[in-house]
Amino acid sequence: MSKVKELVKEQADKLGRQRTSLMPILQAVVSAEHYISEEAMEAIAEELDLSTADVFGTASFYTFLDTVPRGKYIIRVCKTITCHMKGKDEIIRTIEGMLKIKLGETTTDKRFSLLQANCLGWCHKGPVMLINDEVYPEVTPEKVTEIINQYLKKG
Amino acid sequence: MEKNIKKVDLIFGKVDYMAIVEQSLKRTRDEIILDVIDSGLRGRGGAGFPTGLKWKFAKNEEADQKYVICNADEGEPGTFKDREILTQVPEKVLAGMALCGYCIGASEGYIYLRGEYNFLLPSLHKHIDEFHKKLKALKFDFTIRICSGSGAYVCGEETALMESMEGKRGEPRNKPPFPTSHGYLGKPTSVNNVETLVFALMIAQEGPEKFKEMGTFDSRGSKVFSVSGDTPTPGIFELELGMTLEQFVEEFGDGDTKAVQVGGASGFCVARKDFKSTLIGFEGIPTGGSMMLFNSSRSMYNILNDYLEFMEEESCGQCTPCRVGCQQLLKGIEAVKKGIKPPSYLEDLQKLSDTMRIASKCGLGQSVPNPFNSIIKNFREEIIY
Numbered sequence: 128m129s130k131v132k133e134l135v136k137e138q139a140d141k142l143g144r145q146r147t148s149l150m151p152i153l154q155a156v157v158s159a160e161h162y163i164s165e166e167a168m169e170a171i172a173e174e175l176d177l178s179t180a181d182v183f184g185t186a187s188f189y190t191f192l193d194t195v196p197r198g199k200y201i202i203r204v205c206k207t208i209t210c211h212m213k214g215k216d217e218i219i220r221t222i223e224g225m226l227k228i229k230l231g232e233t234t235t236d237k238r239f240s241l242l243q244a245n246c247l248g249w250c251h252k253g254p255v256m257l258i259n260d261e262v263y264p265e266v267t268p269e270k271v272t273e274i275i276n277q278y279l280k281k282g
Numbered sequence: 283m284e285k286n287i288k289k290v291d292l293i294f295g296k297v298d299y300m301a302i303v304e305q306s307l308k309r310t311r312d313e314i315i316l317d318v319i320d321s322g323l324r325g326r327g328g329a330g331f332p333t334g335l336k337w338k339f340a341k342n343e344e345a346d347q348k349y350v351i352c353n354a355d356e357g358e359p360g361t362f363k364d365r366e367i368l369t370q371v372p373e374k375v376l377a378g379m380a381l382c383g384y385c386i387g388a389s390e391g392y393i394y395l396r397g398e399y400n401f402l403l404p405s406l407h408k409h410i411d412e413f414h415k416k417l418k419a420l421k422f423d424f425t426i427r428i429c430s431g432s433g434a435y436v437c438g439e440e441t442a443l444m445e446s447m448e449g450k451r452g453e454p455r456n457k458p459p460f461p462t463s464h465g466y467l468g469k470p471t472s473v474n475n476v477e478t479l480v481f482a483l484m485i486a487q488e489g490p491e492k493f494k495e496m497g498t499f500d501s502r503g504s505k506v507f508s509v510s511g512d513t514p515t516p517g518i519f520e521l522e523l524g525m526t527l528e529q530f531v532e533e534f535g536d537g538d539t540k541a542v543q544v545g546g547a548s549g550f551c552v553a554r555k556d557f558k559s560t561l562i563g564f565e566g567i568p569t570g571g572s573m574m575l576f577n578s579s580r581s582m583y584n585i586l587n588d589y590l591e592f593m594e595e596e597s598c599g600q601c602t603p604c605r606v607g608c609q610q611l612l613k614g615i616e617a618v619k620k621g622i623k624p625p626s627y628l629e630d631l632q633k634l635s636d637t638m639r640i641a642s643k644c645g646l647g648q649s650v651p652n653p654f655n656s657i658i659k660n661f662r663e664e665i666i667y
């Protein structure tokens with residue numbers, strides 16, 4: 128059995144095979160694989176006795192349930208109004224320069240994806256970004272350089 | 283001199299929350315519900331439905347299972363108070379859920395937590411485990427679980443939220459039937475905002491009088507505000523309701539405030555000339571907490587553009603007025619700005635936004651006219667030139 132099929136089965140065993148398990152299973156696949164592949168969707172459909180189209184329908188609705196491959200570290204910079212006012216564009220330019228990718232792209236070594244997100248709930252401390260589940264409020268170009276360097280060292 | 287805005291500490295103050303639960307379990311459900319109705323507490327998530335009535339409707343339903351849902355999806359731009367409440371006083375939120383569960387007759391509760399707040403999960407799970415133990419000691423059967431969102435603003439709408447919990451696309455349902463009769467998995471459900479649940483707990487402790495004394499006739503009590511934008515003091519503040527926008531700006535403005543967006547991207551933009559006559563609350567302009575200040579260095583075109591982009595991206599796409607309307611409003615102001623369309627085109631766009639208010643299925647599409655019409659009305663020149 129492939130790795131992703133095993134993961135799906137393990138999650139279905141843990142959470143149960145009812146429809147209410149679909150979101151947590153999709154979320155578990157994204158945390159492990161950084162996206163939901165066709166293979167994963169087929170495996171989920173089979174375990175939960177749904178059609179693959181139904182699984183795709185749910186997955187494709189949610190911004191954080193990526194259906195295209197993403198990097199190990201997904202950077203989401205808030206682009207909504209207060210973060211826009213407080214300089215999110217400069218933050219994005221800094222990251223683009225460091226990782227040599229444009230907004231929406233993934234590095235060729237599949238380690239980083241750079242995306243924008245809508246309001247992250249830290250507007251009093253903008254600009255703010257998420258790297259996976261980790262929050263980085265009040266970032267500046269200097270701070271963001273330091274943060275990305277730390278991730279680069281982590282591998 | 284106008285009176286200063288009163289700071290309040292009902293939400294963030296530490297209390298013996300288990301004692302409140304224990305005392306409440308000794309009272310009848312009707313007594314507590316009557317207190318919540320009497321207090322005048324209205325939902326703090328935006329729509330402002332009277333909380334006690336919601337609980338009463340859910341209680342009156344006959345069902346083998348009912349649910350309590352704590353809405354922690356907090357996606358409205360400029361709102362960040364629920365995150366702070368869940369960080370500082372999570373026990374009070376859990377106790378508020380148990381209180382609601384007791385009143386309506388539910389033994390299961392869910393927190394729908396937005397995916398952006400996943401970093402809160404480890405600490406919330408720890409608090410829930412401890413809380414379960416304490417409830418067991420009281421022999422009260424109530425279990426709390428967490429459902430995570432995955433980055434969709436519309437899932438804050440209560441019926442979309444339940445669709446999402448059921449493993450479906452977060453598309454709002456038709457109302458009626460309302461969640462109090464047909465909610466999660468078709469069972470009677472009370473969906474309450476994080477802040478609302480904590481206020482209900484405090485009302486159970488202190489009685490309705492203290493809450494009722496604060497605020498105004500339609501907007502009782504206090505409210506947690508999320509203040510951001512051009513302000514020297516951004517942050518989270520619990521304030522007595524009933525203040526005018528002028529008082530608010532005196533406290534939080536930077537001396538050069540030209541407009542305040544009250545209620546986030548789905549709220550209203552108020553210009554300086556109207557600060558004095560605008561009351562913050564249900565008789566004036568209500569807010570789920572979001573207060574964004576803009577000073578004269580800001581372009582209102584950029585601000586409107588940001589709001590429309592937000593709505594266009596977050597529209598679930600289920601109904602045509604909202605799906606197409608958001609796109610057309612966004613394209614429309616761009617065309618006017620570039621001179622491709624004449625300024626009078628703004629009037630056509632306003633008609634479109636009025637149609638969206640009437641014809642959209644849920645609060646998202648219905649509220650797009652709020653920022654659109656208020657910004658066009660107050661800052662027409664900035665949109666055109």
Ligand SMILES: Cc1cc2nc3c(=O)[nH]c(=O)nc-3n(C[C@H](O)[C@H](O)[C@H](O)COP(=O)(O)O)c2cc1C
Pocket residue numbers: 324325326327328329330331333353354355356357358435436437438439440441473474475476478479644645646
């Ligand atoms: C598009 C949209 C987004 C919403 N987002 C939230 C939210 O993030 N949190 C919230 O409590 N209510 C939100 N609401 C309001 C809910 O539908 C519901 O009225 C509320 O959770 C009820 O709780 P309350 O009575 O305590 O306010 C939203 C409504 C709409 C239309």
Ligand code: SF4
Pocket residue numbers: 436453454596597598599600601602604605642643644645646647648
């Ligand atoms: S108004 Fe917008 S968000 Fe609401 S149901 Fe219609 S398309 Fe979806």
Ligand code: FES
Pocket residue numbers: 205206207208209210211245246247248249250253255359360361
């Ligand atoms: S606008 Fe960026 S966190 Fe809210």
